[in-house]
Every structure is written in structure tokens, then in C-alpha cells.
Amino acid sequence: MLKNYIKIAFRNLSKQKLYSFINVFGLAIGMAFSVLVILFVFDELRYDHFHENKEDIFRIYRQPTSLSSPIDLELATPLPTGQAMKDDFPEVEEFARLAPFGSLIIRKDGELVQQSGFAYGDPSALKIFTFPMLYGDPSSALSNPSSIVITKEMAVKFFDDSNALGKTLSIRINDEFQTFEVSAVLKDIPQSSSIQFNMLFPVQTIFNNYERYASRTESWDASMTVTFVKLIDGTDIENLQAKLPDFMEKYQSGMFNQMREEGRIDAGEVPILYQFQPLLNIHLNPNIPGSFISPSDPKYAFILSGIAMAVLLIACFNFMILAIGRSSKRIKEVGLRKVVGAQRSQLMFQFWGEAFIITFLAFLVGFVLAEFSLPLFNELSGKDLQMLNMFSNGTVVTGLIVVFIFTSLVAGSYPALVLANFKPIASLKQKINLKSSNSFTKGLVITQFSLTIFLIASTFIMYEQLKFMQEKNLGFSGEQMVVIPTNGLDGQRIMEIYQNEFNSNPNVSSVSGANVSFASGLWRRGYRYNDEVYQAAVFRVAPNYIETMEMNLISGRSFDPRIASDSTQSIIVNQTFLNNHNLDVSAVGQSFPIDWGWMVDPIIIGVVEDFNYQSLENEIAPVLIYMNPGDPILNLMVRIRPDRMQETIAELKTTWTSVTNEVPFEYSFLDDDMNSLYAEQDRWSRIVSYSSFLAILVACMGLFGLAGVVSVQRQKEIGVRKILGATTSEITVMLSSGFAKLVLIALIIASPLVWYLMNNWLKDFAYRIEISLWIFILSGVIALSVALLTVTYQSIKAAIQDPVKNLRSE
């Protein structure tokens, strides 16, 4: 029986080559897409699952207890936090401080190499976290402050040999090169780890070298590190959480009491609480910042799944539409099989079996397509997915099986549920009225094109928003602005050297400096005004910063290096700052009540127009710009002239190497840095545009098949019309316009959906485009012209046929 079904399925396949191709290839595209998305989603869900104690590991962060709390959510904790928790709570079995430590310079054969991905950790870190280890003993690898743990990649990079145990590295730490002995080599850290590093110092090394840390090992006043704890198996988190107010009071009463005295919090109020965040929650919770890598927004996994589902549905609908188109032939078979004794269930089994076989073939082709498109998908999604790994993962295999069964069931549903139901005599005599399935077919085509138009319009909107963000006037000029990070050197000194060196250089317009460059971070400081607590973005700048950045001074003046008080008592604010406090430009020249110790009641000397120092997803906050020499300059800002840029940069480098040969010269352009903020949006708009291309391709394949079926069905009508004098073009228009109508209906259905969902997406951007009408018009025109192009071929083919031939068969 089964053999019989398979045989007939294959004979049908090979007999109807075009339809088989459309079915198999269309489904294969949908399948390939689903395979990639399943890989993507399960990779997202798999983060940090390789640690043996994954369920018991928690990250500590601090959360304000109320909205009015003067302290923000903070990932960094004071250094003694972990030990205190271990001492006070029996539930805490072990703790480890484990935090990134940025880039350092390594000397290799006399050459200096800037190496990124340093971190430091407690000796217990390698016991709590089970990073796969190649060589060395995890329990003692971090005990000696002159040892270092490196990954295999680093071992090969610096020693040409993965077994680097006992070999030494010369690393520049706190301004001097020190020798470290490799105490362990880890396997390369899996990409699906939210803790990423290349080299790991013992925490003691940091304490020994940096006063900043050493002085605070027992201090609760400064947030210095990231703390992880391992709880005893089966700990009740809520129970543990309940003990925290007392814990906070015990260790941070100094800070709290001061706040209470200042009236910033009520008596007895605990403004912040430690929270235990499960390790497995870290990657997919974008609300809590990442310590090593940024967490991922799960919304994109949902969007991607939705798109894959849409493409797969379009392909399934092709299958159904073509099955309906050819059902007159299958109806006879149904009747006959019933006459010789087949039951409805047996026919359903047969039809679904055929769908299974086609889906299975599509699956195989889909795997090949997925394998070929994996490099592109990896590039688009920023992942390192591999097809081979997926079969060893039970969840992924389950996901694939679900997609497979779902597709077969949906694709085969029309013949199985409708055709198999027909009465034998009626079906043998072909007396079945297929009118209802005709409108069903139309419904399917409309759904397909609604989905397609939705994706096309979304592509445009995402692209428009991206373009808007990249081209918006940001309130400063990032072009030809070279940013040179000082990498730990004395910024003030270097800046002065550069200013002297390039003052008269015609290729450099000006040199300035600041604590942060816009794309690379932000300093915030709180202040009180009228009994409210506010938070400002603060920029410590060099004198001609406003001019160098080409910011627009609305009122007042810029900093003047000749006025001594400008360094300590003057601030420049932005427009938002004034608006927030109901001030206007008349505030210029007045003092503003801020007390930061080193600066009390500074004078507002100027107001700049708002500038976007962050990505346009974020609102502009009140900005305070000052020159206090107590804060460091960490970035030089050099505006160069557009011609001879390469030579100018070479000159900048020469000056750098004359100052230091221990820190390599690094630079970037500010506009590139700003654009890199939108890498994520750029990536997603590209993924969606590829998807909409696939969707329209699959939908048009189906339409092509359907147009063929319809013109065969209407052969007789076409023949009669031609004999009565219709021209070829009239017939072509008649056949094609029916499809055009469907696409227009799809446009009407898709538009409000696009409007609603894309406005929802745009809500994440503080600065966004309005969805304009032309997007819908353009999407409709594209869908319509592609559809007509597809259909017209079949229509013309039908229209130029010899009418006599078609009528003779009757």
C-alpha cells in the first residue's frame, strides 16, 4: 500500500515537472530559511549552557527600589560584595569577581601588539564557571598573581603552539612591562558565551598594580567589579532576596545615612537592592547591560521567526493553490479509489503522504540551500552558526521535525481534507462544483501577497529609518573628525603636544579633546535642583572643543583658556538642560546650584544647540560641558581637511610615536563611529530585505503555476472569445487583470498591518521617520509589476494558442 502511494507520488512528480519544481523549490526556500532561523534561535537560547553549574550561577546587580531612587541600575558592585554574601548567607556557596579589563599591550619579539579581550577573575572563577580547558589545573590557575590564563587562539597567536603552559608573556600593565607565566590554556570560548575574554589575570594582579583597586578592596563606596555567586543547589531565591534589605543596611549604611541626612531618601528607605540574575537569563535580557558583551534583544529572534514562518506559509500556499488547480484530475482518482473500496481515511493518508514526500524532498534541497547560504546568513546575523552541529542538538532536531510535520500537514491539507471527502459518483462524473475552492484559491493568493507586500514595505521603512539616522544633522560634524584614544597616556599632555605641533599645519583645522568620544560611551552625573534629582550627560573638554566639533552656540560664549575660572566654575549646557528646568537664555551668566565638591554653583557661560551624542534611539538628556582638570581627557579630537587625508594621518602618527613607542597609535573617524551605532539596524534591515526578496520570489513562482492552471481551465472560453473576434492583447489583459485585482486587495489588507507593526518598531527610536504614503504606493507597484510580469507570460501563451485546437477536444 505504502509502496503504491510512494510510486504514484513520484510518477505525479515527474509527470508535472513545472509544478513539482515550483512545489519542491518553493518549499525548499521556506525550509532553508526555517533551518537558518532555527539555528539562530537555538543559538540564542543556548548561551552559557555549557557551564556545568549553569542553574546555580547568578550575577549580582543593583537595582533602585523605586523610580525616585537617586541611584541607577548598576551592574558594577563594590569589591567586598561577594565575600560578604558568602559570609552572611549560607545559601551562597562560592563567589567570584570576573570582569573585563579592556586592551593591553604585549611585547612579542620586540614588537608591540595591542591585544584586546583582557579580563581578571578570582581563583574561584574557573571552578564556578567550567570553561573547557586544554592544559592546566582550573583550581590553581589563578592563584599566583604572576600567572595568566589564555585561550588556545592566544596560545597559537603568541607561541605558535596551543600547549603554551609555562611559557611567558610580557604585558604592559600600569605603565610597565611585566612577565606573566601561562598557567592554563582554555579551549576557545564558545561564541555562545556571554562571558568573553582572551586572557584572564588573577584578581590579585590587578590589586597589586592598581592603587584604584587596591585601596578599595574593603570599600563599599565604589562600584568596581562584576560579582558572580554560585548558590547551593535548590536555593529559594525569593527567600534569599528577602534578606537583602538588612544586608544593604549592614554594609552600606554610611552612604544611606548620608542620603537620609541630605533628605534625598526617606528615613528607613533602602534606595537600592542587590538582585540575583540567573546566568541563563543574562544573554536575552536587554534591560540589564552586559558586562562582557551586550545582551541580545529577543524581539529580533521573534521577528526572524515570523519572517521565516511567512515565507514557509507562502510556499505551503503555493502547494495548496497548485493542488486545487489540478484537483479536477485528482477528483476522478478519488472517485475511482472509493469505488474500489478506499475509505476516506485511506485517501487522506495518501494525499498527506504525497505532501510528506514532496516536503521531504524540499527538506533535502532546503538543507543544501541552507548550507550554501549559511556564510551570508552568518555575516548578516553576526553569528558563527554551523549546520553540522545542529544534528547533535536534540532541541534543534525537534524544531526541524516540527517544521517538517507542520509544512506537510498544511501543504497537504486541501487535497486531504477536501478532495478525499467527495462522493465517488459525483467525482467520477466530474460534477463537483469547485466554485468555493476558487474563492479559497483567491484567498490564498491574497494572503501570500499581503505577506509579501508587508515585507517589502517593512524593508523600505527600515531602510528609510536607517538613512534618516545616518543623515540627520546631529548638531555637530563628524566628518573629517579623527578620534585618537589616549589609551592610558596623559591626555592633557598629549593634546598640548598635538596642539603645538599642528597649530600651523594647513591640513589640520583644529585639535581638541574630551573625556569621551560620542560613540564610545557616556559619563553621567546626578545633581539636585529644586529638591529633585536629575541626571546629566557630562563632557569634560579642552578649551576649543565647541569650535572643533562645530557645535552651534545659541547664546553666551565658548570656553576661554585665558579665563582661569572657566576651568573650575564655568559650564556650557544644552538646550534640553534649559528646557528641563524651565530656564531660557537669560540664564546665561547666572550661576546654577550644583555641588560636586570640586565645582560649586558654576556659572552658565553658554548654551549649545542640542547634539546627538548617542544613537538616535535615545533622547537627548540635559548636557553639562565643563573643563575641570580633575577629570581626564581620554580622546583627542582632531579635525583635518578633506584633501590629503592619508598624509595628514601619517603625520598624526609620527607625532604619536615621538611621544611614546609603548602605546600604539589608534584612530577612527567620528562619522564612522556614529554609523557603527546603527550596525544592528543595518543588519536587520538587510535581513528583512533579503527575506522580502525570497518571499516575492516564492509567491511569484506559485502565481506562475496558478496562471498556467487557470489558462488551461479557461482554454475553451479563450477559444470562443477568439473566434468571436477578441485580439491576443485583449485576452492577455483579461487574464492578467484578474490577478492584478488580487494583488491590489492584498495591498489594502497589508497596509494597515504595516502601519501598525512598523510604527511599533519605530517607537524604539527617539528620533524617527513618519511612515509616508509613497512607501505603500511603491510596495504595491513593485508587487503588482512583478506579479503581472509573471502572469503575463502565461496569459500571452494562452492567448496566442490556436482556438480551433482547443475547441475540438469538446
Place this chain on the structure above:
Amino acid sequence: MIKLKNIDKYLDKKFQRTFILKDINLELKQGEFASIMGPSGAGKSTLLNILGFLDDANSGEYHFFDEPVHNLSEKQKSQYHKSHIGFVFQAYHLIDELTVYENIEMPLLYRKVKGAERKGMVAEILDRFNMVAKKDLFPHQLSGGQQQLVGVARALIGSPKLILADEPTGNLHSDQATEIMELFQKLNEEGVTIVQVTHSEKMASFGNRVIQMKDGMLLENFPHMAD
């Protein structure tokens, strides 16, 4: 073997009831070879379909081997019809995608006959119909007469007690038609009851009973309508 009592079949359209079969009373004995004749639209095929359980009457009683068919469930009917009845059609109704062998085999598949036994039965009937050499051909590679031969073979494969044939020779030229009728005669002699619908006196003459129909009625029930 078959007893029809007051069978009515009608269509209701708005306020008008159109009778396709009216007050049919018919008895068929085992071993009969009956031909239903009459003008187009007389209800011959409908009667045949009711006999073969493919259609239900609106009223009346139908006894098949004393089993009241009008009271049987769909499933019981399907059982009966699988094991007792074979059909032959004017348009042959072979499945284009299956070979001669597979077309003949199909009823056995639905009857869940085991593989080896099935092979034997199909081989036997191919042999009997002299079609062994053609077993791997597809229907479109055969002449009409050969296709109908396959159709008959398929109807016979389950050794039915009753063969119902709806104008089995309607699409064939006379040599082929005669061949099929002679085959029917031979089967009838072997004990198979046959009911065929035909327009041709010549074809009817191969049988041993003629049932005349007109306007949904049997002339033997209403002799006055003969003219």
C-alpha cells in the same frame, strides 16, 4: 439476491420535486445477466449506482442478500461493496499514473490482502485475460478495448458476487464490444451476477433479462407506459 421495494430518488428544487426514480420494485436473482435499457435520462445509471451502494435512495427498501442496505452504516456498506461488488465504467476510469498491473492490484490493497497472495491473484487474472505482456504498460499506451479489459479485470479481481457495468461498451467499436460481452457471458456462466446499462439491443442480447426504463420508472412495474 437483490430486492428493491418502492425505491424513490428525487431532487427538491424550490417548490418542485423532480423524480429521477419513482416507485421502483425489482428483484434480481443470483446468476442473472440483466441489461437495463431505456432512453437517456430514464434513470438507468442512478438505479445502477443505488444497486452498487454508490448512491442512496430517498425512500424505499433495498435488501442485498437479505441484508437491509437502507439501514446499514457507511462503514458496513463500504465493507459489503468491497467484498461483493465490482464496477465497470464506460470511461474505464483507470488511474493514468498506474500501470496495468497496479490498476488491477488496487482493490486488493484496500482489502489489505497480503503481498504474496496479491501477486498470485493479479498474475492469475492477467493470465486469464491474456495481458501478461502488457502488465507494465500505462493506460494511455493501450487501445480502448484493452483498457476496458483492464477495467473488467480490476472489477473481477476481488471475486465479486455482482458486477455492475455502466455502458461498458459505449466507447468501444463493435469487435471490442463483442469481446467484452462474450467475456461477461462467460463470467455469468461461472456464476457471477451481472447488471449492465446499455443502449444497444445487441449488447442486451448477450444477457438473459432486459429491464426497460422510462422517466424513472420500470416498465415491468407500469406496463401501461410501454408506449
